[in-house]
Each structure stands twice: as structure tokens, then as C-alpha cells.
Amino acid sequence: MASRAPARVWAYVLIAVIVTAIVVGGAMYFLLRPAPPAPPPPKKELIIYHWWTAGGEKEAIDAVFAIFKERVPEVVISENPIAGGAGAVMKPVIWQLLAAGTPPDTFQVHAGGELKEYVDAGYLEPVDDIWEELGLEEVIPDTLKAICKFGDHYYAVPINVHRSNILWYNPTIFKELGIIEKFGDPREWDLKTFIEVARYIKAKRPDISPVAVATRNKWPLTHLFEVLLLLHGGPEVHVKFWAGMFNYKDPADPVWKAVREVLVAIGTLAKEGLFNPDHPELTWDEAAAKVMKGECAMYIMGDWVAGYYMAVEAKYGEEWSGAPFPKKVFILLSDCFNLPKGAPHPDIAAEWLRVVGSAEAQEKFNVIKGSITARIDVKPEYPDPYRPETAEDFVKSSLVPSPVHGGLSKEAFVTEMHDILTYMVTAIERGVEVESAVDSAIAQIMGAIERTGLPEFWTGYTIEYFITKR
Amino acid sequence: MRLPRRYKIIQFLIFLGPILTITVLLYAMIAWCTYISMSDWRSAAISLRFVGFRNYADVVSTERFLVSLINNIQWMILFMIPTTFLGLVLAYLIIMTGKETLFRTIFLLSTAISMTVAGTLWVWMYASEGALNTLFKMLGLNFLVRPWISDPSTALYALIFVTIWQYLGFSIIVFEAAIKGIDRAIVEAAVVDGASGLTLFFRIILPQVKHAFLIVVPLLVLAALKVFDVVYVMTRGGPGLSTYVLAYFMWVKAFWERFMADGAAIAIIILLLSLVVVIPYAWYALKRWFG
Numbered sequence: 110m111a112s113r114a115p116a117r118v119w120a121y122v123l124i125a126v127i128v129t130a131i132v133v134g135g136a137m138y139f140l141l142r143p144a145p146p147a148p149p150p151p152k153k154e155l156i157i158y159h160w161w162t163a164g165g166e167k168e169a170i171d172a173v174f175a176i177f178k179e180r181v182p183e184v185v186i187s188e189n190p191i192a193g194g195a196g197a198v199m200k201p202v203i204w205q206l207l208a209a210g211t212p213p214d215t216f217q218v219h220a221g222g223e224l225k226e227y228v229d230a231g232y233l234e235p236v237d238d239i240w241e242e243l244g245l246e247e248v249i250p251d252t253l254k255a256i257c258k259f260g261d262h263y264y265a266v267p268i269n270v271h272r273s274n275i276l277w278y279n280p281t282i283f284k285e286l287g288i289i290e291k292f293g294d295p296r297e298w299d300l301k302t303f304i305e306v307a308r309y310i311k312a313k314r315p316d317i318s319p320v321a322v323a324t325r326n327k328w329p330l331t332h333l334f335e336v337l338l339l340l341h342g343g344p345e346v347h348v349k350f351w352a353g354m355f356n357y358k359d360p361a362d363p364v365w366k367a368v369r370e371v372l373v374a375i376g377t378l379a380k381e382g383l384f385n386p387d388h389p390e391l392t393w394d395e396a397a398a399k400v401m402k403g404e405c406a407m408y409i410m411g412d413w414v415a416g417y418y419m420a421v422e423a424k425y426g427e428e429w430s431g432a433p434f435p436k437k438v439f440i441l442l443s444d445c446f447n448l449p450k451g452a453p454h455p456d457i458a459a460e461w462l463r464v465v466g467s468a469e470a471q472e473k474f475n476v477i478k479g480s481i482t483a484r485i486d487v488k489p490e491y492p493d494p495y496r497p498e499t500a501e502d503f504v505k506s507s508l509v510p511s512p513v514h515g516g517l518s519k520e521a522f523v524t525e526m527h528d529i530l531t532y533m534v535t536a537i538e539r540g541v542e543v544e545s546a547v548d549s550a551i552a553q554i555m556g557a558i559e560r561t562g563l564p565e566f567w568t569g570y571t572i573e574y575f576i577t578k579r
Numbered sequence: 580m581r582l583p584r585r586y587k588i589i590q591f592l593i594f595l596g597p598i599l600t601i602t603v604l605l606y607a608m609i610a611w612c613t614y615i616s617m618s619d620w621r622s623a624a625i626s627l628r629f630v631g632f633r634n635y636a637d638v639v640s641t642e643r644f645l646v647s648l649i650n651n652i653q654w655m656i657l658f659m660i661p662t663t664f665l666g667l668v669l670a671y672l673i674i675m676t677g678k679e680t681l682f683r684t685i686f687l688l689s690t691a692i693s694m695t696v697a698g699t700l701w702v703w704m705y706a707s708e709g710a711l712n713t714l715f716k717m718l719g720l721n722f723l724v725r726p727w728i729s730d731p732s733t734a735l736y737a738l739i740f741v742t743i744w745q746y747l748g749f750s751i752i753v754f755e756a757a758i759k760g761i762d763r764a765i766v767e768a769a770v771v772d773g774a775s776g777l778t779l780f781f782r783i784i785l786p787q788v789k790h791a792f793l794i795v796v797p798l799l800v801l802a803a804l805k806v807f808d809v810v811y812v813m814t815r816g817g818p819g820l821s822t823y824v825l826a827y828f829m830w831v832k833a834f835w836e837r838f839m840a841d842g843a844a845i846a847i848i849i850l851l852l853s854l855v856v857v858i859p860y861a862w863y864a865l866k867r868w869f870g
Contacts, residue, residue, distance in 0.1 A: 118586050125593050201834035208625055226837065230624030325702075327815055387707045389729040389818035521836035528643060528820060535731050535819030553642070560637065561836070562621070 158216040162192040169478035212449035214458040219515030221256040235262035252508035265445035269480035273511040276434035296436035300341040318385035321405035323396035327527035342367035351512035353563035376543035416479025439506040442514035508577035525557040616843035655803040666750025690748030698812030731821035757791035
């Protein structure tokens, strides 16, 4: 052993010397070689990040890319699609690129609080000139304008609008049980009626779950809460609660009363077994499928559900139907593109934003994507029975932003809400009394408002700023 | 191995590169993370004002932290013990059958696939109408039919089982190598003396593979402390908070809520918990090998 050791050591030394020689030699070559004759001209490129990778979405954004390529054929689109619904995976990536000082030329973001976080951090350039050039101020409704504008500047150009407050239902079950004849049009229901309908369905058809929900990714439950709070409390309570613009330290504040009643309603649904029992293992689309198959009767979810039903070719009026819930208010969310500070190709990014805000791109994108146009002067022929109604409501109903989808509130607070609400429902399903579970949820929400700095986040903004009253 | 002094210097020089890389990349980053954990970086904008231990106090006082900590401890125990002992027993049995290549392939396959794939697979297996419940119904074991990951009382254990399933192959490989390293003469002598299979296992094999425990146990404990992927893919910490773990909490805080300082604080807490395992292990191992 002792006699062989030196030989092995010499072998190591030999390897080390060779490796060092290669590394040092290589480095010296690159450092000392003659300079290349001329630096190549900077590549004309648009570096773009978005999260549209699923069927339908991808075709929609590709249609916008096609328009962009027609306008500036010399530019190469360097696309960075990062899969993951609502940007769950992309947001951390973008944030790190921005923090590292290597921003892309433009990236997808939800208008509202989510956009404001980037603005507050000083990562974005104003895009007022593009708004002016395209005349967007005249064709975009106030609430959507408000959530693109912080301080005195616009920071993003919206490409589409989705509605979050829709009650999807199975028309076959509704017909069989005579729901609409008995309880009226769902567009006019209040919270009490909704619970009554759920109980009625359970009594008549114990084999189906009246209300579908999906909590594997948690947010659909917060989404349900968002819609029910609006339904019960109206636009003012909606904005006050989600933006922390109320006296949240005082349990007697009227906003808490509305929140409590909605939490009790959700707790009652859980307690009486009115949700589908397998909700913790489902994602939003799997819950939508349960309504289509008649295993659940109703589902409160955004209008991307219509896109899903059309993609799987479900029969409208037989397997699915949707009602704005409530009809008189439109909770909106919008995808936007922006211009980061220090973007490598700002002129090309500006051209991209001009395309995004153009009537042509809005029409082509939205017809495929399943959303409606952000510009109200564009009136595409929507191929499905659902969107004409929602496009009309966008012009006629009151508007508020959707907190769960980045439009209002603050991401940290919404994330805590996901955990608080799923925890509450789980506790109730395990036998905890509704009242005590709701008490503890309210205490936790109070703590979360404080801890996440929600009220400070919206200091300087008023409730009216977010609401378009009609 | 006693080497002359100059060889030691050469050895040191050879190892300098990797040592520097690791020091700079790892230890400097740990120091940086520690500093961030004491800063007020709680938004998308980098902010490094020193605030002391406030973030730690905030994080530790939440319900999510307590639940995560308890879950991590359960995970550590319920994952490490079965994986280690099943690994040892299966390794022994595999060697006894003499068909090592075949069995090694079978058991290593689960270790080879990514946790994202395994997690998705198991979500379907565990579903109310999934493969597992269908199988139980077919076998007439109706009392076992349950919504495995929808039920908060079984979700955590269902997830722990997935990690056992994933790491078993690793444990088998290490023990197999250790058993095969035992001097054949000892085993043969025991067999000649009339030792049965069980006696052989407990009296000869077990004492001789102690060093394999030293590899397997700490690595499994560390894996349990930093478990993230299976939770992220399968439940996002749900139903409710029932499968929340520290690493997932850290991710939510840092990258979703953008409370970087709080996320860093949780990271440091995970590191300290790991050190509780690593330091006694390193001390014991160093004493054993060099002492």
C-alpha cells in the first residue's frame, strides 16, 4: 500500500497539471487573442415571457405573434413560455430576473395589485405614450384603466378581460328539479337563495353534490369566497375588504359582518355536505368536468370554464350553462404586457405593446382565448353562446377588479387567504362547529391583513377609484 | 494512510479548487441568506435594512409554522425508520436470492423517476376513484377504501408513503453494497458452525453494516427535513394545512408572497434543524474514521 501511494499521488498531480494547463491555456487564448474585426450588429429581438401554454391559449398568443411579425418582419421573437396556470411558476422567475437586473423586453402580468408590486419596486417604465397613441383612454372602461394606472402613469397595456363571477350549472339537473321555475333566474339570486338551492338539490338528489369546488391548488375556494362576498356585500364591501380599506381592527366594523356571513355560508355548505367530498384532490378544470357530467350541479368559477367546456366539446344547454352571478356586477381580471426598466430592446417592446393594444390583435386573440376584448370599441363575432352576454355586461354592469386574480388586494394577503379558507373548510368537514371555525378564520384574516401590510399597500387610493358604477 | 509532508501539500493544492468553489457558493450564500433573514425585504423591491430577529418571531408565531414543524418531525420518523429497515431486509433477501441485477432494477426504478412524475402518478392512484381504492374494492377490503389525500387524517401519511416508495431503492443499494463488503470467510465460518438465516442476519450481518446506517440515516433525515416537491405537486400543503412542511412554507413566503426576509428566516431554521442531525453525525463519523 505504502509503496503504491506515491504513484497514485503522481497520477493525481499529472491530471491536475493537465487540467490546469487546459483551463489556463483556454482562458489566455480568449483573453489575448486578436480582437474580432467588428462587433456584430445587435440582434433585433423581442424577449417575451408569458404563461400561455395550454391548448387554446397558445394558439391565441401565436395569432398575436403573427400580427407582430407582419408589422416588423426583421425582429426575431424570443419566446419564453413558462407553463403553470395564472403564472404560478413564471412569477418567481420574472421576479428573479428583475431583481438581478436582467429584465426581458416585456412580460405578462395581471392588471391591478400584482402589477402595482412591480411598479412600487421601480421595475417598470410608464407607457403613457402608447396609451395616448392608441387612444386607449376612450375605449377602456374606468375600472380597467384604474388598475393599469398607478400614481399618474399607465404601466401596462391590457390584452383581454375575463369575468370571475359566473355560476356554471348543469342545465339537465336544473330542468329536472325545476330550479329556475322555483327559485328564479340565477342572475338575480342572493346568498340566501344560493344556499337554499344547494339544500334543495341535496334533498331531491342526494346522489349528486350541489356545489362543486376544487381545493388541490386552494385558490378556487378563495375564488368562491370572492364571488359570494361580492354577491352578499356589494362592490363597496368587496373593495373595502380586499384592499384593507376598513377599520379591520374593530370586529364590529360592517365589513366584518358581511365577511362573517359569507364564511358562515361556506361553512354551512361544508358542514351539510353540499360540496363534492373529493374537492382536495381536484383542480379547477376537474371540478368543472363534474358539473358537465352531472355529478355536481353548480360551480362558481371564472369564464375560462367556458373555454374548457368548448375545448372538450361539451353540449351547451344540456351539459353546461352559465349565468353572471350577480348579473349587475362584473368582477374583471385582465392580462397585460409592460415595459421593464432597462429592457434590452425598448423600441421593439414598444412596438409589441402597440400590437397588443390594437383592435386587430384584441379581436384575434380573444376569439381564440375564450376571453373578451379589453377595448369596448372592438366587437368580435364570438362563436359561443356565452360571451355575447358577458361582453354586453362589460359595458352595462358595474365593474370591480378581481382580488384572487391579481386585480385588487396584495398577493401575500391572497395567498394567506387560500390557506385560511381551506383550513377552515377542512376543520368543519372534520367536525369542528361552523361558528368556532369561522371565529378562528376571522381572527387569522385580521392577523393576515396586519402582517401582510395590505392597508399600507393601498394608501392613497380610494374605494371609488376601483369601482365603475353603472 | 501516513504520507510524507510534501504529498499532503500537493493533496491540499489539488483540493483547493473544489473547496473554494464550495466555500464561495455555499457558505457565502448561507451568510447572505442569514443577513436577508434579518432584513426588511418584504416586497418585490430588494430592501436590506437590518431589523434583527423580527422576521423569525413573525414566522415562528404563525399556525403554519407550527403545523409544518410537527409534520416535518413526523415525516422524519415515519419515513426514515421504515425506509432504513426495509432497505436492509430487502437488500439481504435480494442477495440471498442471487438475482441481484433483476431486483436492483426493479427497486431502483422508483428512485430513478422524478418526484414530479411520481407525485402526479400517486395523486391518481390515491384518488377517490383511483387505482388504489379500485384494487381494495376488488379484493373485498372495503374498510380500506377512503379518499386518501382528500382526508386530512390520512393525507400526510399517504405522502410520506410516496417518499418511502421513492427512497427505498437508494437504501437497498447502500445496504447491498455494505453486505457484499463483509468478509466472506466470516459468513462461511458462521454457516459451517450451523447459524440459521435469522442468526446470520442478526449476529453477523447487522453488526457488520453499521457504517451503512451512518450513510443512510442522516441522508434520509435530511431528505425528510427538506421535502418539498411531493407536497407541491400533490397537495400544496392541503387539505387545509394538513400536509404543510417547512420547505413548502419557505417557498410560499419567499416566492409567492414576496416576503423574501421571512422565507430566508425559514430557510435558516431548516438549516439549523439539519445541523442538529449533521453535527453529531459528522462528529461520530470523524471520530470513527480518524480517531
